[in-house]
Amino acid sequence: MMGRGCAAGRRRSLLGAFALAGVMALASGCGSPVDFYRPGEGGADEPVVGLGGAAPYVRPRPGRPRAADPPGAVPVAPAGGRVYAATGPGMIAPGARDMPARLYVADGRGIEVIDPRTLRLVGRLGAGVAASGVVPSWDMRRLWAADTVHDVLVPLTARTGRRGRPVKVTDPAGLFFPPDGRAALVVAGRPRRVEVRDPRTMRPRASVPLPCAAAAGDFSLRGRTLVLSCAAAGALVRVDVPGRRVAGTLRLPDGARPGDVxxxxxxxxxxxxxAARGGVWAVDARAFAPRGFVRTAPGARGLAISRDARRLFVAGGGTLAAVDFRTRRVTARWPLPGGGDAVPGGVSSDGRALWLADGGGLVYAVSTRTGRVLRHARLRGRPAGLCVHPQPGRYSLGGTGLYR
Known part of the structure; x- marks a missing residue:
């Protein structure tokens, strides 16, 4: 009995000595075994984002990578098995929470930056850049302006608006980022291809020839497939992202003109x-085959998803329609101001407003509940693209408002 008691006493003494040594090591300037970051730094899923800062909304997982590690270590599978589980109201990624809400309007001559609360012009970026669209990077800390006139992608720091060195890219019709963040996929109109590039430097890595000129698209559940639409050809193309090859082509019925996906x-x-048939096609993601058509209104071209992921907003031809995902029925049709051919730029963080822009120079927000115009602004230029930034989500997939 005395031997066991002495042994227990020695173990307690050793534990105490180890604890004291750990405290002394920390006091002497040795680093903590847990990485701490100032607010706004660190990854979205880090165990500690910042002392005194907001806690991350994603539950930390064992063995998470540090902020300095490549972004490819982020989990691809959506939380809870739902595609948009991390894009609900207010679920801004920690790294983007300190960024002011802004509307980035590409008007073919530059990018006008607007405060969505006051609708005041707060800046103009990329003067001399014939931007046709603005796409957030995978980590949402950078914006890429696509210039199809000068065949370049222009990087812009999201927080400061500082312009970086343009990257030469032939006819950048679309820009996407797989969920793992390991690559940038630049969809080129001429020649018809998908260029695989480094997501940070945009240095080319590989090229995937396409059977038709594509632009809009979206990723499959696991992100292994990118489905692109070819408007002129009336077809969809399925790209195997890891295999870097075209995995299939789907020809829609004659007369179809596919747009947003x-x-x-x-x-x-x-x-x-x-836009030609005035509605949306439902295409089976596994079989890659049509499974129905929902008629909304003539000219349907742009799509957006409500913050609760229950409705699909379909814009175009002077009409905004709301389609219930579960029943696949139109639950509302609202006229848009002036009957213009508006394109959606994104849903507000709280989910109450959908921002749109039309070529006539109007940028406005409509209520996602009633379709009523909440606020609007008239611009001098002719908007070609609209980006609402930041938006809820763990990361950006590029395109027009694609987040997961």
């Missing part, structure tokens, strides 16, 4: 806007 919340269906 969105994945359903359950990951089983791609919805494709069709």
């Amino acid at each position: 969105r994945l359903s919340p359950d990951g089983g269906t791609f919805f494709v806007a069709d």
